[in-house]
Amino acid sequence: MWQAEHVQALLQALHPSSRVCLDGMTTRGDQILDKTLAKVGGKGLFVKELELALESGEADLAVHSLKDVPMVLPAGFALPVIMQREDPRDAWVSERAPHFTALPPGAVVGTSSLRREMQIRALRPDLRVMPLRGNLDTRLRKLDEGQYDGIVLAAAGLKRLGLEARIRALIDPAELLPAVGQAALGIEIRADRADMAVMLAPLDHAPTHLCALAERSVARALGGSCSTPLGAHAQWSGQTLELRALLGLPDGSRMLRAEVAATVATSAQADALGLEAARQLREQGAQALLDQLEAS
Numbered sequence: 407m408w409q410a411e412h413v414q415a416l417l418q419a420l421h422p423s424s425r426v427c428l429d430g431m432t433t434r435g436d437q438i439l440d441k442t443l444a445k446v447g448g449k450g451l452f453v454k455e456l457e458l459a460l461e462s463g464e465a466d467l468a469v470h471s472l473k474d475v476p477m478v479l480p481a482g483f484a485l486p487v488i489m490q491r492e493d494p495r496d497a498w499v500s501e502r503a504p505h506f507t508a509l510p511p512g513a514v515v516g517t518s519s520l521r522r523e524m525q526i527r528a529l530r531p532d533l534r535v536m537p538l539r540g541n542l543d544t545r546l547r548k549l550d551e552g553q554y555d556g557i558v559l560a561a562a563g564l565k566r567l568g569l570e571a572r573i574r575a576l577i578d579p580a581e582l583l584p585a586v587g588q589a590a591l592g593i594e595i596r597a598d599r600a601d602m603a604v605m606l607a608p609l610d611h612a613p614t615h616l617c618a619l620a621e622r623s624v625a626r627a628l629g630g631s632c633s634t635p636l637g638a639h640a641q642w643s644g645q646t647l648e649l650r651a652l653l654g655l656p657d658g659s660r661m662l663r664a665e666v667a668a669t670v671a672t673s674a675q676a677d678a679l680g681l682e683a684a685r686q687l688r689e690q691g692a693q694a695l696l697d698q699l700e701a702s
């Protein structure tokens with residue numbers, strides 16, 4: 407809702423003679439909270455219901471956390487706008503230790519993300535990683551009740567909801583590579599709504615958009631799902647796009663890394679950079695890893 411209200415306010419300011427209305431919806435991803443996302447399975451858990459509203463014309467645009475948007479959109483939909491991203495890092499929230507690497511042996515870390523679990527266990531195989539789901543308040547409450555020694559979640563969500571004070575450490579992407587699209591908002595429309603694309607265009611942030619395309623390209627090329635332990639993070643430094651990607655097993659026993667950079671000005675070049683990262687991962691045996699993940 408914060409994200410939708412944020413876009414509503416920006417759009418309303420851009421188009422004072424229009425009325426921008428909010429139609430709050432929940433999705434399967436919001437409703438099913440007793441399972442990890444990897445176990446709920448299926449693509450588009452956080453977006454499908456919104457696409458139905460776009461399809462029927464009940465809604466003109468849908469605001470998503472880009473992280474939750476599948477790498478391939480269903481036919482007839484488009485994602486013309488990627489907004490400037492918040493802090494893309496993961497955050498460490500704990501009263502017990504200044505960082506998860508400083509926890510005593512056997513301590514319990516909460517996260518339901520296989521990407522986070524893999525990277526935490528690679529650095530600290532002795533820690534116990536336990537499932538943690540629910541909205542931000544629920545996750546913080548479970549921590550405060552003492553079920554975990556610390557939890558890891560996206561810094562962006564905490565910052566947006568004014569909970570930044572809970573952050574004990576912002577984790578360096580070199581230690582914990584963020585998810586594809588983390589901390590960026592994407593706006594989805596029906597592909598035939600050229601009128602909406604024009605109205606929304608000023609909300610797009612070109613550097614974030616290029617980063618997001620590169621990150622999404624590597625994930626798409628590997629053909630994983632939300633249960634694939636995959637991280638990808640791009641940074642734009644004026645002209646050069648730097649992209650890092652990481653694929654491995656949830657227990658952290660195997661991790662493949664790619665790092666690529668190129669001068670990027672167009673969407674096609676950003677896509678190509680993602681493909682190059684995927685190629686590097688495949689060269690190191692990504693397919694065998696993906697097959698092993700699929701079978702497990």
Ligand SMILES: NCc1[nH]cc(CCC(=O)O)c1CC(=O)O
Pocket residue numbers: 452471472473474558559560562563587588589590591
């Ligand atoms: N459904 C998971 C999800 N999708 C987006 C965010 C956080 C905000 C963002 O990355 O934009 C989260 C929660 C989390 O990872 O802690």
